[in-house]
Amino acid sequence: MMMPQAGPAGQAAAVGSRAEALIGWALRDVAPHLACFNPDCRRRFRLDQVVYSCADCGSLLEVANDFEGTDPECFLLEWKARRRSLRTIDVSGVWRFREMLPFVRDPARIVSLPEGNTPLFDAPRAASYAGLDGLSFKHQGYNPTGSFKDNGMTAGVTQAVSLGMRRVACVSTGNTSASMAAYAAAAGMQAVIFLPAGKIAYGKLAQALEYGALTIQVEANFDEILALVRKLADEVGIYLLNSINPFRIEGQKSIVIEMLEQRDWRVPDWVVLPGGNLGNISALGKGLRELRQVGLIRDLPRIAVVQAAGSAPFAAQFRDGGELRPVIGPETLATAIRIGNPVSWRKAGSEISAASGLVDAVSEQEIADAKAVIGRCGFGCEPASAATLAGIRKLVRRGSIAADADVVGVLTGHLLKDPDYVYRYHSGELQAPSGEPVHPTLGNPPVTVPNDRSRIAEMLRRSEG
Numbered sequence: 001m002m003m004p005q006a007g008p009a010g011q012a013a014a015v016g017s018r019a020e021a022l023i024g025w026a027l028r029d030v031a032p033h034l035a036c037f038n039p040d041c042r043r044r045f046r047l048d049q050v051v052y053s054c055a056d057c058g059s060l061l062e063v064a065n066d067f068e069g070t071d072p073e074c075f076l077l078e079w080k081a082r083r084r085s086l087r088t089i090d091v092s093g094v095w096r097f098r099e100m101l102p103f104v105r106d107p108a109r110i111v112s113l114p115e116g117n118t119p120l121f122d123a124p125r126a127a128s129y130a131g132l133d134g135l136s137f138k139h140q141g142y143n144p145t146g147s148f149k150d151n152g153m154t155a156g157v158t159q160a161v162s163l164g165m166r167r168v169a170c171v172s173t174g175n176t177s178a179s180m181a182a183y184a185a186a187a188g189m190q191a192v193i194f195l196p197a198g199k200i201a202y203g204k205l206a207q208a209l210e211y212g213a214l215t216i217q218v219e220a221n222f223d224e225i226l227a228l229v230r231k232l233a234d235e236v237g238i239y240l241l242n243s244i245n246p247f248r249i250e251g252q253k254s255i256v257i258e259m260l261e262q263r264d265w266r267v268p269d270w271v272v273l274p275g276g277n278l279g280n281i282s283a284l285g286k287g288l289r290e291l292r293q294v295g296l297i298r299d300l301p302r303i304a305v306v307q308a309a310g311s312a313p314f315a316a317q318f319r320d321g322g323e324l325r326p327v328i329g330p331e332t333l334a335t336a337i338r339i340g341n342p343v344s345w346r347k348a349g350s351e352i353s354a355a356s357g358l359v360d361a362v363s364e365q366e367i368a369d370a371k372a373v374i375g376r377c378g379f380g381c382e383p384a385s386a387a388t389l390a391g392i393r394k395l396v397r398r399g400s401i402a403a404d405a406d407v408v409g410v411l412t413g414h415l416l417k418d419p420d421y422v423y424r425y426h427s428g429e430l431q432a433p434s435g436e437p438v439h440p441t442l443g444n445p446p447v448t449v450p451n452d453r454s455r456i457a458e459m460l461r462r463s464e465g
């Protein structure tokens with residue numbers, strides 16, 4: 001475990017009056033800083049240094065916060081009061097919780113669209129599909145650019161502004177670029193996007209172009225391009241906003257903060273989410289541990305990460321132990337999790353052990369059918385998000401998740417991100433990367449009819465209930 005842990009939740013309340021607690025919180029001598037994530041190193045860096053990995057050992061960095069001695073009641077009162085405010089940073093589902101993101105010193109610099117405030121849906125239809133009594137979904141597709149990347153990007157671009165950067169860049173399977181392009185545009189910065197040529201969902205590419213990003217398609221896969229751009233960023237002086245960026249992780253913590261607030265701070269038994277580069281699980285775990293340190297929750301939920309079988313190095317490592325062995329040439333139609341060499345696997349591994357978590361993988365067929373079920377719930381999601389429900393179903397069948405467990409699934413992206421996939425599935429044309437057909441188990445193809453009123457009327461009678 002990397003963070004100092006709080007004592008019992010009641011301890012903080014004994015600190016004294018609210019005002020004293022707030023002052024104590026503001027004057028703590030352990031101000032937020034960057035720290036090497038490697039427990040044997042922990043080298044510190046200042047927040048205003050442009051570094052992505054540790055100069056000593058090469059590990060990823062994290063924003064180190066210290067919430068020791070905070071009064072959770074103060075935070076709750078502040079967050080509740082902001083619900084009545086009309087200011088963008090109070091409306092935002094990230095910055096409404098800004099006490100949890102103390103790296104921002106000057107709120108005037110915050111770049112917000114505003115993000116977050118995503119629904120927590122009750123999904124009985126998906127619950128019965130998974131074999132659960134009940135199931136709810138935190139749907140991050142309801143963000144300004146349609147994915148949870150916005151929760152992180154508002155923080156990453158805000159940091160870029162604080163650093164005085166003029167250009168930001170990322171390598172992306174799609175949603176990161178769409179999000180970065182939007183926030184850079186809002187901040188008046190240039191966005192430079194590197195994409196694997198021909199391997200990106202159309203909706204996401206469309207967004208990047210429309211938001212005005214310089215879009216460079218490279219003939220290499222995600223992992224290769226990331227290695228290239230990490231070198232390039234230093235050479236050319238561009239701020240990198242990939243998931244190695246620790247400030248994005250800070251923003252993404254808000255997903256779990258908001259979810260717990262929506263549940264009146266009742267901790268579920270399980271939180272389940274898809275895993276690609278594993279930034280989101282890292283953020284979720286850090287957010288939960290910090291909420292525990294603040295005293296807003298006592299226990300951590302268990303966490304399950306679900307990968308696509310053709311891109312599942314983290315699931316393999318969880319099963320086999322040892323170091324992560326990258327998958328060369330990762331494949332899945334769920335392009336947002338088509339990652340063979342996830343950069344955040346050490347952080348993710350440490351969060352999985354802190355939360356007694358599980359990692360598993362699901363097939364293309366399981367993802368496709370789960371996605372169609374989520375569609376029938378009335379909201380839908382993109383393919384990578386559906387790995388969540390496919391994974392829950394698998395874990396329930398295997399007995400890892402009890403049928404009466406309190407489960408929240410995170411849906412990461414919007415249905416319209418990948419319309420091509422949707423159409424192919426429903427019309428029976430979807431093919432897995434292996435060339436094998438994906439069966440349209442819940443297929444709902446469009447029907448073409450001649451201009452013949454009586455035949456259409458007959459068809460409508462037959463299709464009724």
Ligand SMILES: *Cc1c(COP(=O)(O)O)cnc(C)c1O
Binds near residue numbers: 175176385
């Ligand atoms: C980025 C993304 C993921 C994967 O998240 P990681 O942080 O890379 O593990 C999953 N689903 C969607 C829709 C995404 O955009």
Ligand SMILES: [Zn+2]
Binds near residue numbers: 038041042056
């Ligand atoms: Zn280090």
